[in-house]
Amino acid sequence: MSIPNQIKSPLRYPGSKATFLNVILKFIETHKLYEKDIVEPYAGSGIVSLSLVSSGVIKRAILIERDPLIFAFWKAVFEHTDTLIASIEKVNVDIDTWQQFRNYLKYDTPENQQIPDLALACLFLNRTNFSGILHSGPVGGQSQNSNYKIDCRFNKKKIISRIQRISLLKDSVSVEFDDALQFLHTSNARNSNNCFFYIDPPYFKQGRKLYRYNYKIVDHKRLSDILRNANFPWILSYDKHEFIELLYDDFLKTHQSFRYMTKTPKNENELVITNMQIPSLRKDGQLTPLVNVHLTDFLSISG
Numbered sequence: 291m292s293i294p295n296q297i298k299s300p301l302r303y304p305g306s307k308a309t310f311l312n313v314i315l316k317f318i319e320t321h322k323l324y325e326k327d328i329v330e331p332y333a334g335s336g337i338v339s340l341s342l343v344s345s346g347v348i349k350r351a352i353l354i355e356r357d358p359l360i361f362a363f364w365k366a367v368f369e370h371t372d373t374l375i376a377s378i379e380k381v382n383v384d385i386d387t388w389q390q391f392r393n394y395l396k397y398d399t400p401e402n403q404q405i406p407d408l409a410l411a412c413l414f415l416n417r418t419n420f421s422g423i424l425h426s427g428p429v430g431g432q433s434q435n436s437n438y439k440i441d442c443r444f445n446k447k448k449i450i451s452r453i454q455r456i457s458l459l460k461d462s463v464s465v466e467f468d469d470a471l472q473f474l475h476t477s478n479a480r481n482s483n484n485c486f487f488y489i490d491p492p493y494f495k496q497g498r499k500l501y502r503y504n505y506k507i508v509d510h511k512r513l514s515d516i517l518r519n520a521n522f523p524w525i526l527s528y529d530k531h532e533f534i535e536l537l538y539d540d541f542l543k544t545h546q547s548f549r550y551m552t553k554t555p556k557n558e559n560e561l562v563i564t565n566m567q568i569p570s571l572r573k574d575g576q577l578t579p580l581v582n583v584h585l586t587d588f589l590s591i592s593g
């Protein structure tokens with residue numbers, strides 16, 4: 291199964307999992323999850339869920355995001371589409387505007403009436419900063435003495451057409467501002483029978499560099515504790531690290547190679563972990579053979 295005419299995100303997202311779609315498709319196919327809603331508690335670009343809904347594979351998606359700017363962006367795409375588009379058409383893409391939008395990084399919680407402004411700030415910083423990182427510096431530097439200027443990735447026409455296409459999904463997508471651990475914890479308590487979860491937390495190694503909201507060791511541990519007791523199907527992607535493998539030592543894991551679109555695009559190995567069976571693994575496919583690392587195996591290997 292593949293997705294024809296795939297949508298593209300208006301955001302250049304660090305760690306975007308567009309290339310993870312084939313794994314999720316196999317997961318859905320293997321476990322016959324077509325009738326369930328997909329929940330993404332760490333939404334980011336939301337590209338996995340949005341592509342699945344847009345192609346009709348899944349009927350509904352729920353996106354959760356803790357970063358108020360990212361949350362506001364998706365909220366505005368679906369609920370303030372015309373205002374957002376009008377503001378993109380009007381905005382001057384220069385260093386003075388960049389300085390103004392930097393001020394929006396101070397907000398920790400989005401007020402309803404701020405959503406359109408926060409959304410524009412998010413898009414602006416995402417498309418004018420290095421690698422789409424909201425808290426990094428502008429392309430071309432403050433002095434703009436570079437061949438690449440601040441507006442080199444701000445093609446208004448393209449961005450607007452991507453927003454328009456995605457906004458058509460508004461009746462099938464809900465966007466919530468929440469902490470993922472909190473959300474997952476309460477999902478366990480309420481009836482989540484009609485959902486499956488695609489979980490893509492901040493990276494263990496690079497999280498702090500890429501995202502304003504990221505995880506300490508204790509948070510990674512809490513996530514694994516919640517997932518260990520989860521009563522819903524989940525599939526998790528993580529950067530490959532021994533600590534994470536140990537946290538999930540009793541779950542099935544495999545590795546997937548991803549192409550990351552950071553400053554210098556590169557292929558990285560990523561962990562794929564689930565509380566369901568991992569779908570058929572073929573050497574010639576995207577998934578490499580299953581590696582189920584148990585704590586005891588790990589200790590004997592590293593010892």
Ligand SMILES: C[S@@+](CC[C@H](N)C(=O)[O-])C[C@H]1O[C@@H](n2cnc3c(N)ncnc32)[C@H](O)[C@@H]1O
Pocket residue numbers: 303304305306307308331332333334335336337338354355356357360468469470471490491492493501502503504505
């Ligand atoms: C690895 S990225 C997700 C990328 C996404 N899967 C994609 O394809 O674009 C992790 C996301 O989690 C968000 N995040 C960080 N801490 C969070 C928290 N406590 N609750 C919810 N989201 C959080 C970050 O802002 C970031 O957008």
